[in-house]
Amino acid sequence: xxxxxxxxxxxxxxxTAGAGLFGFNMLxxxxxxxxxxxxxxxxxxxxVCPRNCYDTCAQISYVEExxxxxxxGDPKSTYTxxxxxxxxxxxxxRVYSPDRIKYPMKQTPRGSGNWERISWDEAMNxxxxxxxxxxxxxxxxxxxxxxxxxxxxxxxxxxxxGTLSSIGYTTRAVGTPCWPAGIDSQTYDFGTxxxxxxxxxxxxNYIILWGxxxxxxxxxxxxxxxxxxxxxxxxxxxDPILTSTASKADLFIQxxxxxxxxxxxxxxxxxxxxxxxxxxYVNANSIGFEEWADYVKKNITLDWAAEKTGIPKDVIIQIAxxxxxxxPASMWVGYGMQRHTNGGQNVRIIDALGLMTGNIxxxxxxxxxAHLETWGFNYHAMVMPAPEGSVxxxxxxxxxxxxxxxxxxxxxxxxxxxxxxxxxxxxACRNPVSQxxxxxxxxxxxxxxxxVVTVDSFFNKTVELxxxxxxxxxxxxxxxxxxxxxxxxxxxxxxxxxxxxxxxSDVEIAMALSKAMNALEPGSCTYxxxxxxxxxxxxxxxxxxxxxLGISDYKELLDGPRKAKFSPAAxxxxxxxxxxxxxxxxxxxxxxxxxxAIPIWVEEMKAPNQYPxxxxxxxxxxxxxxxxxNLDWMMAANPEPLLEIHPKLAAEHGIGEGDMVRxxxxxxxxxxxxxxxxxxxxxxxxxxxxxxxxxxxxxxxxVKAIPADMGKQATGMDGIAFxxxxxxxxxx
Amino acid sequence: MSKQxxxxxxxxxxxxxxxxxxxxxNEYQSDASVRWRQVYQLREKDFSQPTRMFISIACNHxxxxxxxxxCPVKAYTKREDGIVVHDQDRCIGCKLCTMACPYDRPQFNAxxxxxxxxxxxxxxxxxxxxxxxxxxxxxxxxxxxxxxxxLDLKVGVLKTLPGMPNPSVTNPSxxxxxxxxxxxxxxxx
Numbered sequence: 035x036x037x038x039x040x041x042x043x044x045x046x047x048x049x050t051a052g053a054g055l056f057g058f059n060m061l062x063x064x065x066x067x068x069x070x071x072x073x074x075x076x077x078x079x080x081x082v083c084p085r086n087c088y089d090t091c092a093q094i095s096y097v098e099e100x101x102x103x104x105x106x107g108d109p110k111s112t113y114t115x116x117x118x119x120x121x122x123x124x125x126x127x128r129v130y131s132p133d134r135i136k137y138p139m140k141q142t143p144r145g146s147g148n149w150e151r152i153s154w155d156e157a158m159n160x161x162x163x164x165x166x167x168x169x170x171x172x173x174x175x176x177x178x179x180x181x182x183x184x185x186x187x188x189x190x191x192x193x194x195x196g197t198l199s200s201i202g203y204t205t206r207a208v209g210t211p212c213w214p215a216g217i218d219s220q221t222y223d224f225g226t227x228x229x230x231x232x233x234x235x236x237x238x239n240y241i242i243l244w245g246x247x248x249x250x251x252x253x254x255x256x257x258x259x260x261x262x263x264x265x266x267x268x269x270x271x272x273d274p275i276l277t278s279t280a281s282k283a284d285l286f287i288q289x290x291x292x293x294x295x296x297x298x299x300x301x302x303x304x305x306x307x308x309x310x311x312x313x314x315y316v317n318a319n320s321i322g323f324e325e326w327a328d329y330v331k332k333n334i335t336l337d338w339a340a341e342k343t344g345i346p347k348d349v350i351i352q353i354a355x356x357x358x359x360x361x362p363a364s365m366w367v368g369y370g371m372q373r374h375t376n377g378g379q380n381v382r383i384i385d386a387l388g389l390m391t392g393n394i395x396x397x398x399x400x401x402x403x404a405h406l407e408t409w410g411f412n413y414h415a416m417v418m419p420a421p422e423g424s425v426x427x428x429x430x431x432x433x434x435x436x437x438x439x440x441x442x443x444x445x446x447x448x449x450x451x452x453x454x455x456x457x458x459x460x461x462a463c464r465n466p467v468s469q470x471x472x473x474x475x476x477x478x479x480x481x482x483x484x485x486v487v488t489v490d491s492f493f494n495k496t497v498e499l500x501x502x503x504x505x506x507x508x509x510x511x512x513x514x515x516x517x518x519x520x521x522x523x524x525x526x527x528x529x530x531x532x533x534x535x536x537x538x539s540d541v542e543i544a545m546a547l548s549k550a551m552n553a554l555e556p557g558s559c560t561y562x563x564x565x566x567x568x569x570x571x572x573x574x575x576x577x578x579x580x581x582x583l584g585i586s587d588y589k590e591l592l593d594g595p596r597k598a599k600f601s602p603a604a605x606x607x608x609x610x611x612x613x614x615x616x617x618x619x620x621x622x623x624x625x626x627x628x629x630x631a632i633p634i635w636v637e638e639m640k641a642p643n644q645y646p647x648x649x650x651x652x653x654x655x656x657x658x659x660x661x662x663x664n665l666d667w668m669m670a671a672n673p674e675p676l677l678e679i680h681p682k683l684a685a686e687h688g689i690g691e692g693d694m695v696r697x698x699x700x701x702x703x704x705x706x707x708x709x710x711x712x713x714x715x716x717x718x719x720x721x722x723x724x725x726x727x728x729x730x731x732x733x734x735x736x737v738k739a740i741p742a743d744m745g746k747q748a749t750g751m752d753g754i755a756f757x758x759x760x761x762x763x764x765x766x
Numbered sequence: 767m768s769k770q771x772x773x774x775x776x777x778x779x780x781x782x783x784x785x786x787x788x789x790x791x792n793e794y795q796s797d798a799s800v801r802w803r804q805v806y807q808l809r810e811k812d813f814s815q816p817t818r819m820f821i822s823i824a825c826n827h828x829x830x831x832x833x834x835x836x837c838p839v840k841a842y843t844k845r846e847d848g849i850v851v852h853d854q855d856r857c858i859g860c861k862l863c864t865m866a867c868p869y870d871r872p873q874f875n876a877x878x879x880x881x882x883x884x885x886x887x888x889x890x891x892x893x894x895x896x897x898x899x900x901x902x903x904x905x906x907x908x909x910x911x912x913x914x915x916x917l918d919l920k921v922g923v924l925k926t927l928p929g930m931p932n933p934s935v936t937n938p939s940x941x942x943x944x945x946x947x948x949x950x951x952x953x954x955x
Contacts, residue, residue, distance in 0.1 A: 061795035104792045107902075117902050123788035126795060249781040253904050256781065260905060269948075276950070278782050281818040284948040344953050655784070666798035667791055671784065680954060712816035715953040 061103065061126060075099060079530035080108065080592060082516035083122055084191070084509045085658050086184035086212070088232075088252035090518035091118055092595045093125075095510055095530040102129050102510055102531050110594030113233060113521040119253050120671075121658060127665040128508060129534065133727070134491055135505040136535035144486065144501050154536065157502055158550035164458055164485045165201055166555055172454040174425040175202035176437050179448060179456040183210065183441065185463030185490075185661070186506075188514035188527060189574045190541050190567075193415030194462045194489075197544040200418040200561035201551065203426020203434050205448075205456050207441040211469070213369045214745025214753040215378035216403050221748045222621040222629075223385040224394075225611025228604040229402035230364070231522050236261040237398030237602075240360030242270045242353070244294065244384060245371035249278040250655045252520065255366075262398075268360070270353060272297070273368075274650065275678075275720055276713035285353070288715060290344040291648055291757060292638035294371050295380035298387050299635055300339025300347075301354035302330050305390055310358035312392025319608055320389055322620020326632045334635070358391045362398030370652055373756040375639045378744025382624075382633040389617050395605040408517040408524050408582065408598050414573040415541050419560050442754045443739045445475035449482065461488040462506075462540055467495035468660040468725050471737040471754055474702050489543060494660055494725055495732065505537040512539045513567040515574055515588070524583055525595030529567060541570050627747060636743065641717075645699045645760040647683070650720045651733035652757075660725035675731045677706035678720040679763075684710050687763055694766035697721075702735030705766045719763065736761050770829065770848035771886060772913040772939025773900075775822055777927065778946045779907035782807060782820030789902030790824070793887070800873035802884040803899050808945070812928040816952070819945040821927060822908060824899065825850060825871045825884035826938030833863035833872050833883075841881075848913070848939060849886045857881050868931035869938065886910075913939045 081093040092108035105125045109116035128134075138157035139149045152160075168177040180198045198204045220227045235241060235258035248255050256279075263269050263284075271283035272294070280286040289297060305311060306327055316323050340347040357363050365388060372381050385401050393399035420426070426434030439447040439456075444466060448456045459480070470476050480486060480499045488500040497503050511534060514527040533539075538546065544561045551559035575588045583596035590596070601607070612618045625631040641648060656672040657663030663672065677695050689695055693708045697719065706721050714720050723733045742753035782805055790796070790803040803824035810816050827850045834842035834850060841856040842863070852863075852872065857880040863872040864881060872883045887897035891910075895901065900908050917923055924942040926933050 104795065106792075115904075117785065117904050118789070118792075119904075120784040120788040123785065123792035123902070126792070249783055253781070253783050253785070256905055260779070276816055276818065276952070278818045278820075281947070282781060286948060286950045286952075288950070288952045290953065345951055349951050667788065670798040670801065671787065682954065711810060712952075712954060713810070713818060 082525040088520035162550040177457040179205035181207040193541040202424035209441040209751025215742040216372035218744035219381035230400035234602040238364035240363035245368035247277040295383040296342035304354035315392035320617040526591035654722035664727040676709040786899035793898035799876035828936035832866040
């Protein structure tokens with residue numbers, strides 16, 4: 035069956051009247067043979083998945099008569115290799131979901147569910163009037179607070195920051211809840227984050243996936259790892275959970291949470307004692323190594339490391355020997371392991387292992403965490419001047435700046451502000467009510483606002499607590515350019531279909547707000563009011579990006595994504611970006627931030643007596659944070675959240691398979707159905723964070739906003755120790 | 767019948783990523799109520815140590831399809847290449863086939879009130895393409911194969927896995943390479 039876009043919209047409108055009429059099945063190839071043979075009307079476009087994911091997949095979208103029919107991987111990226119993940123194959127369900135937010139809407143009162151469609155003009159005027167009212171009452175726009183992060187990492191989406199900059203100095207959620215402790219570790223050690231090309235895993239003789247469940251969270255790296263394995267490389271997975279990735283390992287090591295540094299120190303002691311150090315590399319490329327080696331010899335024993343980590347001594351010896359002698363040996367340091375109060379320090383110790391074995395700067399090697407080397411765009415949509423005469427936080431030289439609050443203690447920090455208080459929230463690419471720690475405190479903070487504006491595609495938990503919601507386009511409805519924080523490819527994202535309903539991109543919303551602001555008070559907003567989406571994207575490019583990709587015009591990317599012209603081995607040139615230009619085993623910058631100068635052991639956080647069980651809430655398979663899981667195919671495939679619990683622990687509490695379990699601590703609680711499994715250990719329970727449709731499930735009620743040890747050097751704020759989450763359980 | 771096409775599923779390579787399952791839905795935009803292909807996690811207790819192992823199952827295009835045998839309106843046919851095709855125009859939605867299939871692969875579409883199932887992407891095959899699920903398999907664990915004696919004589923090729931129904935009922939056109947486990951250092955032992 036063929037449908038036009040107009041008919042399609044007609045079909046979707048009908049759903050509001052009678053559910054049975056809705057037509058996802060209008061997309062279906064009910065007449066398979068005819069649908070396949072009739073390819074004449076199909077146009078293809080280049081897209082890039084903009085989600086917060088290692089893989090940032092190059093996509094091809096298939097569009098017929100203005101309708102997105104299917105999405106595939108782009109074979110021109112050798113990383114994506116023509117294949118998407120399960121989430122990427124769900125995109126038609128996102129674009130055409132009947133649950134999509136279609137128009138600007140207002141909710142009175144907030145949280146009531148009493149939503150009413152309003153026009154874009156009314157929405158923009160309400161928001162503009164509130165901003166101007168707050169500016170008049172408080173003498174600045176500081177009562178307006180932005181919380182934006184990773185819902186869409188397309189470069190033009192930094193126009194969200196630009197929106198707020200263009201109205202004056204505002205309050206900003208600063209930091210990243212995701213990966214900052216590890217970023218700082220590598221900033222202290224290497225000068226910045228810079229991983230080998232993940233396609234270079236194929237050249238490794240030994241691979242340690244240290245806390246990475248890439249079978250779920252970065253699946254396109256696996257073929258390169260498996261290629262190495264087929265060549266005879268050994269695959270070791272170190273993780274507190276026997277994940278799908280760990281199930282494929284030659285050796286799986288179930289480590290006690292947050293003791294990764296103790297294991298690495300035990301390995302270092304063995305490598306030192308057995309003369310397996312690559313002294314040529316160490317002497318030529320590092321400072322402070324002798325000091326650290328001295329510390330290790332005086333303070334670390336293999337017996338201590340075994341006791342600390344729960345890993346037998348002979349196993350520590352085995353992997354230390356193998357890792358030091360395999361040459362090259364590669365490590366992938368996952369983000370979960372740095373979400374601890376000693377997480378950054380543990381990554382620094384692992385970095386030192388890479389250094390001492392000479393595995394840094396080598397193809398098939400590396401201590402691979404992430405990179406931002408391909409992100410050198412103009413951020414044209416982001417950089418906007420404040421209107422003339424704007425007042426903000428006074429800086430030392432008489433200029434004004436924005437006011438920062440810690441994204442990782444958002445509820446607490448916002449409520450603590452009094453001069454002036456925060457009275458309005460602007461949320462885009464962000465769902466704090468679902469994803470932030472201490473959900474109850476987040477809700478309390480939202481309730482103290484005069485206006486909450488959220489830009490989103492679905493009525494998620496944050497939208498539920500908003501006054502106004504603005505409908506966001508999907509990436510198929512927009513122009514953009516995307517880079518990855520893992521692989522080396524950059525791709526253009528074309529507008530494949532017209533924006534659905536009344537949705538707008540973040541830049542278009544900024545332009546609309548600017549019109550409304552300037553109509554009410556000329557000069558009150560500096561954001562441009564004109565410009566088409568492709569032009570906005572074109573303005574993000576510069577010669578640096580062109581040279582890196584070997585092109586001279588962004589339009590060349592319409593022929594396919596391009597890979598940055600880097601060596602496959604990061605740091606191959608030995609030009610580290612630390613103050614000393616060497617790998618800094620001794621880091622004065624770390625010391626200046628109150629941290630140990632060298633990678634010594636820092637005790638992990640212990641479970642309090644009344645909450646003896648660790649509750650891990652890692653990334654899910656069927657979604658990415660609060661995205662995807664709500665879609666109909668995902669709900670059918672994975673209808674409800676589960677709590678992975680070891681049979682021994684379950685038995686102690688009289689819990690059987692399928693029983694409901696109340697998980698609680700002094701902060702809050704969540705009730706989840708038990709799934710008995712020996713893939714976790716008896717003192718660790720696991721439930722994967724997600725937003726399920728029509729469900730109250732949220733893993734963050736018990737999570738305290740405890741900072742990780744690092745993050746402020748490179749990202750402005752320390753991270754969150756998400757996995758230092760301690761609870762008690764009972765059969766519900 | 768000149769040959770029998772089918773699937774070879776390598777459980778050693780399969781990571782249970784469910785890309786095949788969703789690639790199938792992407793290709794056909796099938797309703798949420800049907801799952802032509804489905805990834806199942808194998809039972810932990812069937813292994814000597816805990817694990818996350820998977821198989822991916824679609825219609826097995828059986829040599830002796832029960833769906834075809836029980837269908838009262840002859841909606842099922844078996845092609846020369848062994849593919850079992852279901853004609854939705856003939857289907858009356860009686861669900862007899864859904865009850866007869868040992869693998870639960872004919873799926874009832876709750877909106878159309880009719881059955882549907884995997885057709886092995888025969889129209890893609892005719893154009894020289896792989897089935898959508900095979901083309902999407904990141905670890906290359908799923909293959910389109912010709913089921914014949916030569917395949918069955920290969921070392922490591924299995925006709926069934928623990929948890930699968932007895933293949934003697936329908937002689938399904940699927941073969942497996944069994945899962946393999948590495949060494950584990952666990953905290954509960």
